Amino acid sequence: MKRRGKNSPSIPASLAPLGHVKDITAQEVQAIQEKLNINSIRELVAAASNGLLETVPGITAVQIKNIKRAFKLYKTDDTRVPLWDARFAGQELLRILSLFPEVEKVALAGSLRRCKDTVGDIDILIQSTEADRRKLLYKISRMPQTESIVATGPHHFCVILRNHLQADIRLATHKHYGASLLYYTGSVPYNQYLEKLAGDKGFRFGPLGLTASQTGEYVAGEQETDIFRQLGIDYLEPELREDYDEQTYASFYQIPSLITFNQLKGDMQVHTDWSDGTESIAAIARYLSHTFPHYQYIVITDHVSGNRPNHVLPPVDVYRQAAEIDRINGLMGFDYVKKGLETDILENGEPELANDLLEQSDWVTASIHTDFTRDNTDRLIKACEHPHVHCIGHPSGRMISTRPPYPVNWDAVFDAAARTGTALEINSRPNRLDLNDELVHKAISKGVKLVINSDARTLSHFDFVKLGVSVARRGACGKKDILNTGSWKDIEAFKAAKQRLFRP
Numbered sequence: 059m060k061r062r063g064k065n066s067p068s069i070p071a072s073l074a075p076l077g078h079v080k081d082i083t084a085q086e087v088q089a090i091q092e093k094l095n096i097n098s099i100r101e102l103v104a105a106a107s108n109g110l111l112e113t114v115p116g117i118t119a120v121q122i123k124n125i126k127r128a129f130k131l132y133k134t135d136d137t138r139v140p141l142w143d144a145r146f147a148g149q150e151l152l153r154i155l156s157l158f159p160e161v162e163k164v165a166l167a168g169s170l171r172r173c174k175d176t177v178g179d180i181d182i183l184i185q186s187t188e189a190d191r192r193k194l195l196y197k198i199s200r201m202p203q204t205e206s207i208v209a210t211g212p213h214h215f216c217v218i219l220r221n222h223l224q225a226d227i228r229l230a231t232h233k234h235y236g237a238s239l240l241y242y243t244g245s246v247p248y249n250q251y252l253e254k255l256a257g258d259k260g261f262r263f264g265p266l267g268l269t270a271s272q273t274g275e276y277v278a279g280e281q282e283t284d285i286f287r288q289l290g291i292d293y294l295e296p297e298l299r300e301d302y303d304e305q306t307y308a309s310f311y312q313i314p315s316l317i318t319f320n321q322l323k324g325d326m327q328v329h330t331d332w333s334d335g336t337e338s339i340a341a342i343a344r345y346l347s348h349t350f351p352h353y354q355y356i357v358i359t360d361h362v363s364g365n366r367p368n369h370v371l372p373p374v375d376v377y378r379q380a381a382e383i384d385r386i387n388g389l390m391g392f393d394y395v396k397k398g399l400e401t402d403i404l405e406n407g408e409p410e411l412a413n414d415l416l417e418q419s420d421w422v423t424a425s426i427h428t429d430f431t432r433d434n435t436d437r438l439i440k441a442c443e444h445p446h447v448h449c450i451g452h453p454s455g456r457m458i459s460t461r462p463p464y465p466v467n468w469d470a471v472f473d474a475a476a477r478t479g480t481a482l483e484i485n486s487r488p489n490r491l492d493l494n495d496e497l498v499h500k501a502i503s504k505g506v507k508l509v510i511n512s513d514a515r516t517l518s519h520f521d522f523v524k525l526g527v528s529v530a531r532r533g534a535c536g537k538k539d540i541l542n543t544g545s546w547k548d549i550e551a552f553k554a555a556k557q558r559l560f561r562p
């Protein structure tokens with residue numbers, strides 16, 4: 059940080075946080091204030107967002123970047139990272155921070171805690187005493203993950219990590235921890251909703267807690283639940299704290315509880331070394347039965363196609379693979395491994411594979427792997443209407459930040475899925491997350507059943523389902539909305555219900 063000169067002006071209290079930004083002097087704060095005629099941080103944020111800082115003489119591009127980072131304005135599409143990467147980096151920070159004796163408690167906040175599918179920066183909240191603040195700053199600046207510290211305020215360190223992500227680390231004392239966690243988890247519209255509820259009850263809500271508007275007296279703030287209780291509402295899971303109206307928030311309280319990873323009883327899209335995976339069926343079965351002991355079944359769904367030369371299982375080999383699955387189940391003593399497949403949805407909406415092959419399969423997932431730009435409503439509906447298709451894989455076709463979803467009339471597709479008893483997938487691959495949270499919510503409100511799958515190619519990919527569970531939670535799914543929280547008997551019943559629709 060630059061030293062203040064002898065005759066330097068003092069920074070007005072209303073712009074004090076600007077003075078905490080790296081390499082910004084009081085003269086420069088004054089120059090910004092005078093040139094842009096601003097007197098509050100709110101006005102500064104507006105000016106920075108509108109590109110006006112660039113018009114202040116003497117302010118460099120690096121300083122502008124630091125200001126934008128400190129006030130969370132430095133966000134472009136390419137500064138957002140997939141939830142999977144942000145979660146990995148965030149959990150690594152939590153592990154390190156939790157080792158510091160000054161840290162009484164530490165948690166993720168912001169969009170990472172809300173599990174948005176991409177994350178702009180890593181928000182972390184630490185509970186510590188005021189007295190330990192300087193020690194903590196020193197230790198955080200010396201963490202191996204820290205590249206630089208771009209701003210420090212009394213209760214906020216803005217850190218650029220070596221992986222180029224930004225971490226906003228905030229401090230709260232025991233008394234304010236819950237309020238700060240709630241506040242810094244957001245979202246902004248959800249905080250506005252809480253502020254309104256607080257106002258109606260004669261309170262004010264902020265990171266320092268719930269206070270009486272008249273007297274400023276502290277009412278609650280140690281835990282999030284204390285604040286919810288004082289506001290007269292139920293606890294709302296972080297994944298649902300997005301921009302909804304009051305009625306929608308109220309409807310969320312009716313959900314008994316959101317789906318959890320441990321409720322899943324199986325993974326229904328798994329690729330092996332018979333097609334484009336790296337592991338044998340035997341290795342996968344052994345790995346999953348140890349790693350995820352709550353799984354009762356797994357469905358092998360190698361991509362079967364006669365049209366493609368590579369990375370697929372030729373249709374003639376399906377029977378050979380079935381024999382191998384029988385052999386493994388024999389060794390395990392029960393039918394843990396199910397015989398599924400993934401088939402292409404052709405241009406006309408029909409599955410590529412012949413009926414006899416589909417019919418003998420335990421679980422058929424049909425997916426669009428071609429024509430990603432045209433409106434695919436007709437193909438998806440046609441696939442739902444096929445008697446032997448049980449599930450539509452990665453229904454929207456999006457690849458986060460590389461391929462937008464193709465146009466689809468989702469109302470029509472969800473109606474078709476509900477009407478025909480066809481499940482839709484939440485594909486959990488970090489760059490897919492397809493269906494996304496919004497479509498998930500829409501689908502279940504029309505009665506569509508969803509399946510959360512890893513779409514794994516290798517052993518580490520099986521963890522992806524935890525991402526899919528986050529998407530389902532953001533879509534307000536309870537256990538009943540997710541088909542693979544059921545036993546295999548339940549899956550058989552789901553298939554039988556579809557069969558009954560097609561009986562002449």
Ligand SMILES: [Zn+2]
Pocket residue numbers: 400425427451452
């Ligand atoms: Zn696929």
